[in-house]
Amino acid sequence: xxxxxxxxxxxxxxxxxxxxxxxxxxxxxxxxxxxxxxxxxxxxxxxxxxxxxxxxxxxxxxxxxxxxxxxxxxxxxxxxxxxxxxxxxxxxxxxxxxxxxxxxxxxxxxxxxxxxxxxxxxxxxxxxxxxxxxxxxxxxxxxxxxxxxxxxxxxxxxxxxxxxxxxxxxxxxxxxxxxxxxxxxxxxxxxxxxxxxxxxxxxxxxxxxxxxxxxxxxxxxxxxxxxxxxxxxxxxxxxxxxxxxxxxxxxxxxxxxxxxxxxxxxxxxxxxxxxxxxxxxxxxxxxxxxxxxxx
Numbered sequence: 195x196x197x198x199x200x201x202x203x204x205x206x207x208x209x210x211x212x213x214x215x216x217x218x219x220x221x222x223x224x225x226x227x228x229x230x231x232x233x234x235x236x237x238x239x240x241x242x243x244x245x246x247x248x249x250x251x252x253x254x255x256x257x258x259x260x261x262x263x264x265x266x267x268x269x270x271x272x273x274x275x276x277x278x279x280x281x282x283x284x285x286x287x288x289x290x291x292x293x294x295x296x297x298x299x300x301x302x303x304x305x306x307x308x309x310x311x312x313x314x315x316x317x318x319x320x321x322x323x324x325x326x327x328x329x330x331x332x333x334x335x336x337x338x339x340x341x342x343x344x345x346x347x348x349x350x351x352x353x354x355x356x357x358x359x360x361x362x363x364x365x366x367x368x369x370x371x372x373x374x375x376x377x378x379x380x381x382x383x384x385x386x387x388x389x390x391x392x393x394x395x396x397x398x399x400x401x402x403x404x405x406x407x408x409x410x411x412x413x414x415x416x417x418x419x420x421x422x423x424x425x426x427x428x429x430x431x432x433x434x435x436x437x438x439x440x441x442x443x444x445x446x447x448x449x450x451x452x453x454x455x456x457x458x459x460x461x462x463x464x465x466x467x468x469x470x471x472x473x474x475x476x477x478x479x480x481x482x483x484x485x486x487x488x489x
Contacts, residue, residue, distance in 0.1 A: 197426075200352070211392045227264070228351075229256060229311070230256065230258075231272075231339055234355060235355045238336075243324050244364060245326045245399055245402040247402070249323035250323060251323060251479070252321070252322055253319040253322065253383060254272070254322075256270045256311065256318055257316055257320050258311060267311070268347060270337050270361075274311075274338050278340075279294050282294060290333070291400055291426070291427035294334045296337070297337060298338050303322060307320070313419055315335045326362060329362060331398060332431070334358070334419075335362075337465060340356075364399040364403065366440075366468075367398060369394060369395075369396050370489050373391070373488075374392075374410075376389050376390075376483050386474060393410070393414075394476075395415065403439055404437055409474060409483075412430055430483060433454060435450065436472070437450075438463070447463045448472045457473050466488060466489040470483075471484040475482065
């Protein structure tokens with residue numbers, strides 16, 4: 195009986211040591227490791243590029259999936275796949291006022307189409323530059339990227355192409371909260387019937403020194419990818435657009451974009467806030483809008 199107990203105890207100890215020496219399943223790679231373009235899962239991804247006097251820096255990122263960092267360098271070669279733009283427009287943008295269009299070769303420069311994800315890293319960037327001078331703020335410029343080859347592991351088989359939409363910006367473009375008072379003006383410029391205004395407005399970069407937004411005559415911002423005709427979209431911009439423009443001396447001026455009569459305007463910009471006042475005409479009446487727009 196004593197011998198049986200001894201053998202049983204030794205067996206337990208051997209089993210215990212054996213189990214301790216086994217590697218935990220969680221210590222190894224838990225997923226099939228693949229290389230992919232960051233953002234390609236959503237197909238279209240916006241990338242902010244500032245209007246400037248010279249080439250502006252941009253990049254596309256590639257990464258590795260999995261539960262562990264890679265233990266070796268992986269070289270990734272990218273290429274373009276511009277046919278994807280037409281495919282996307284035909285599938286998802288039929289009712290949109292604007293369509294994505296390829297950025298002309300003269301506006302972008304790629305020093306290389308390959309990048310290396312270093313051992314121990316998760317991702318790497320492929321840098322390039324964009325020449326923004328001369329780009330139209332009312333066009334949806336895009337570049338496409340696709341993985342052509344990888345030196346190790348495998349390319350992700352699905353969602354392989356990224357359409358990078360270039361969102362043109364400047365120092366004061368972005369989303370603002372407008373808080374203002376609107377007055378009806380008499381022929382003698384007397385302010386009557388004040389009404390409060392509290393709404394969100396997007397200042398869209400027109401160039402390095404100018405941004406445009408919708409006047410209060412337009413209830414809400416319009417999306418270039420929304421469900422509206424091209425004619426109605428641009429009519430709304432032309433009839434309701436207001437601009438803030440930075441002058442060479444650092445001051446700002448306010449004016450109508452195209453068709454909106456704007457006069458007697460003053461505007462200043464400090465610490466992310468525009469303080470403004472301007473008169474405009476709509477429906478045969480004159481109004482004055484006075485307030486702030488804070489980012």
